[in-house]
Amino acid sequence: xxxxxxxxxxxxxxxxxxxxxxxxxxxxxxxxxxxxxxxxxxxxxxxxxxxxxxxxxxxxxxxxxxxxxxxxxxxxxxxxxxxxxxxxxxxxxxxxxxxxxxxxxxxxxxxxxxxxxxxxxxxxxxxxxxxxxxxxxxxxxxxxxxxxxxxxxxxxxxxxxxxxxxxxxxxxxxxxxxxxxxxxxxxxxxxxxxxxxxxxxxxxxxx
Amino acid sequence: xxxxxxxxxxxxxxxxxxxxxxxxxxxxxxxxxxxxxxxxxxxxxxxxxxxxxxxxxxxxxxxxxxxxxxxxxxxxxxxxxxxxxxxxxxxxxxxxxxxxxxxxxxxxxxxxxxxxxxxxxxxxxxxxxxxxxxxxxxxxxxxxxxxxxxxxxxxxxxxxxxxxxxxxxxxxxxxxxxxxxxxxxxxxxxxxxxxxxxxxxxx
Numbered sequence: 001x002x003x004x005x006x007x008x009x010x011x012x013x014x015x016x017x018x019x020x021x022x023x024x025x026x027x028x029x030x031x032x033x034x035x036x037x038x039x040x041x042x043x044x045x046x047x048x049x050x051x052x053x054x055x056x057x058x059x060x061x062x063x064x065x066x067x068x069x070x071x072x073x074x075x076x077x078x079x080x081x082x083x084x085x086x087x088x089x090x091x092x093x094x095x096x097x098x099x100x101x102x103x104x105x106x107x108x109x110x111x112x113x114x115x116x117x118x119x120x121x122x123x124x125x126x127x128x129x130x131x132x133x134x135x136x137x138x139x140x141x142x143x144x145x146x147x148x149x150x151x152x153x154x155x156x157x158x159x160x161x162x163x164x165x166x167x168x169x170x171x172x173x174x175x176x177x178x179x180x181x182x183x184x185x186x187x188x189x190x191x192x193x194x195x196x197x198x199x200x201x202x203x204x205x206x207x
Numbered sequence: 208x209x210x211x212x213x214x215x216x217x218x219x220x221x222x223x224x225x226x227x228x229x230x231x232x233x234x235x236x237x238x239x240x241x242x243x244x245x246x247x248x249x250x251x252x253x254x255x256x257x258x259x260x261x262x263x264x265x266x267x268x269x270x271x272x273x274x275x276x277x278x279x280x281x282x283x284x285x286x287x288x289x290x291x292x293x294x295x296x297x298x299x300x301x302x303x304x305x306x307x308x309x310x311x312x313x314x315x316x317x318x319x320x321x322x323x324x325x326x327x328x329x330x331x332x333x334x335x336x337x338x339x340x341x342x343x344x345x346x347x348x349x350x351x352x353x354x355x356x357x358x359x360x361x362x363x364x365x366x367x368x369x370x371x372x373x374x375x376x377x378x379x380x381x382x383x384x385x386x387x388x389x390x391x392x393x394x395x396x397x398x399x400x401x402x403x404x405x406x407x408x409x410x
Contacts, residue, residue: 037337037338066212066221067212067221068212068213068217068218068221069212069213070213070218071218071221071222074222075221075222075225078225078226078229079229082229082232082233085233085236086232086233086236089236089237089240089244090236090240092240092244092247093240093243093244093247094243096244096247096248096250096251100251104334157338180338183337183338184337184338185337
């Protein structure tokens, strides 16, 4: 099977479109709500999840034939927990500010449903390379939503993007006020709802 | 030979090997990254002290250099950690504070000028609510409200406080809207930690 055969391409692009982890499968909502108040942590969180889904998928896929069926969830958890701990240590060493902002949510990637969902549904019965693509695809699909929601929330809630002021001071002088509601998790839920609505309206029409 | 992956002995051996391998891997990663993490934590403390001195735009090596230039001495004063600093020719004493917020610990640094007034303040928290309690850390504007407030009265009691309705603009700071309990925590922390420093700063 070629590295980028049609089948593999589908494995990679499906989670970005129709079979999107958040929009289609509605997995991993919890952390999507928590870390999206600003754009930067949202991006880092998205990347961290992408790396972890990709590598845990590969590892599980490599050892899938040796895993005893009765403790497979435990084995998956151990692999994911090890990867998450490594990522969180690396963040602490190289991106301290971001790791402080993400605080407990890096550790909570362990419980991110996308990971377990993909391990169970895909990596346990596919070869390492398609599993890797599946992991990257799902991770990027997740990251995409975090970035969209994070950008909207930071723009409307704080008038900035990535910490840089975007809305000019002149607007504030004219009476524009940042929407404090946007910094609260509830607004993330509403925004994710809107994105899901748009996504469904678009893809279900095609079908 | 096909291994029976469902036999009890296989499961036990498999899980043991897996856990030992992972344990060694994590221990190795932790050891390898520890020096860098410690350096980050130390730098973070220095940056917080600089924030409390209203020096907010430095990062990395620049912050390190400025800290070395400004902070002269670090010592214990009646059980309270203080940093003696010199900024623009003025002797400033930065006090470290620790207290309880709503969900977890809060901490902060208050810079005190020779007249016993607040020169600058910075607060930090572990897990206050984003957008509400977390504003004590995120809102520079709120921290700057402390500047110029009187800390002690003549008896050496702490009069600097965080209140809902400001009656006395000389000593009181408006609390964060929607974060009464966190603000109360800041108030208690100020009272608690600055008491020990009163005589020293008033002499």
